[in-house]
Amino acid sequence: MRKLFIDIGGTHLRSELIDETESFSEICSSKEVPLMAYVEEKLARYDDIGFVGIAYAGQVHEGVILSAPNIAVDEPQIKKTVAERYGVRLEIDNDLNCALLAEANEWNVQNMAALYVGTGIGAAVMEKGKVIRGSRNLAFEIGHIPYRQTPFTCGCGRNNCIELFASGSGIAKQLYPYNENRRIDLSMLSRSQIENERRVAEEFETALVHAAGTLVTLANPELIVLGGGIIEHNPYLLERLREKIASYALGASLERLRIERSRLENAPLSGAKLLEKEETWNH
Incomplete structure (x- = not known):
């Protein structure tokens, strides 16, 4: 079979x-x-x-x-x-729920969160070895928490989702509205001579840390694993997150917290x- x-x-x-x-x-x-x-x-x-x-x-x-x-x-x-x-x-x-189970097996952890950034940004949380799902399997849709209004519309229909800032599709809508399929090189944008490109890269980092801090404060995991195409191609984001998250999360929730990059290919x-x-x- x-x-x-x-x-x-x-x-x-x-x-x-x-x-x-x-x-x-x-x-x-x-x-x-x-x-x-x-x-x-x-x-x-x-x-x-x-x-x-x-x-x-x-x-x-x-x-x-x-x-x-x-x-x-x-x-x-x-x-x-x-x-x-x-x-x-x-x-x-x-x-993200699927990724979470795979990551839990990889890291041998029962209380953890997965935060993945690619075309969109998503999260999933495990408590005592069980995925936290909510009443309709919609728990921890971190990409669609209200963040800041923009002239653009998220795929969910709203114009203030954090995904409009901390995702590949969000960056594309801001910089390449007529070619949203362009590959996003975040590290190149952050070093760009064009002020608007640097600004978008800086706003991405701020929104990512905001999302991670919100996730830590709400879920209190012992481990957050970062994954997705944007993270894979911009590994420096791991250190940025480790450096800045203390300003965005409840201090007590940061005690014994580990933040790691995914070790899995998919x-x-x-x-x-x-x-x-x-x-x-x-x-």
Whole structure:
């Protein structure tokens, strides 16, 4: 039996198709390939797929996609639809929740938070080995806390989300409104001769520390793991965060707190592989 695992974000869809002897990896644009269409193409090509696990950069509850600020949704009822059409079990959860489980396994910690920055910015929190989910699996949507009004609109529809400052999509909207797919080189922006580019980079750092400080104050984890494409390509952000977080978080919550960079190549995809064993994952 083959198993299909997918990590879909605002920029890329990454997948891994695994059987008993080998695995095949693939990457494509999530803006050009709708998720349901991608899953159906694989199920049609490989009739022995018995399980699909998906880490999804959006809000998900009980197998239903509620919303996705940076992804076009082609089938909200994806779990039910795949089961009815193909008789295949599919489990889908927020990508940060998936990343959190993978990170917890990697660091062997039961009280921790994951803070990932890429196309968007997201967080997930674990307490005593359990993901804190909220009533509809929407807990700790840090990217959409009110921060500061802008002339731009977040993917969620509001104009004051912290994601508009501390994310790749936020930077692109401020600097490249007609080419939001440009790759963000934050360290280059911070050294730019153009004042507006330096300002955007400085505002990114401030917003990131604000988000992390809010997360620490609310969740009181013993470990925060930073991940995502922006962090991966700008590793200096780890030290910036360590240096400045004391001004943004409750002092008592900082005692014994560790802040580390992810050591995993793709934590959301690794977490998607754990969904098969999480019987109550979306309940």
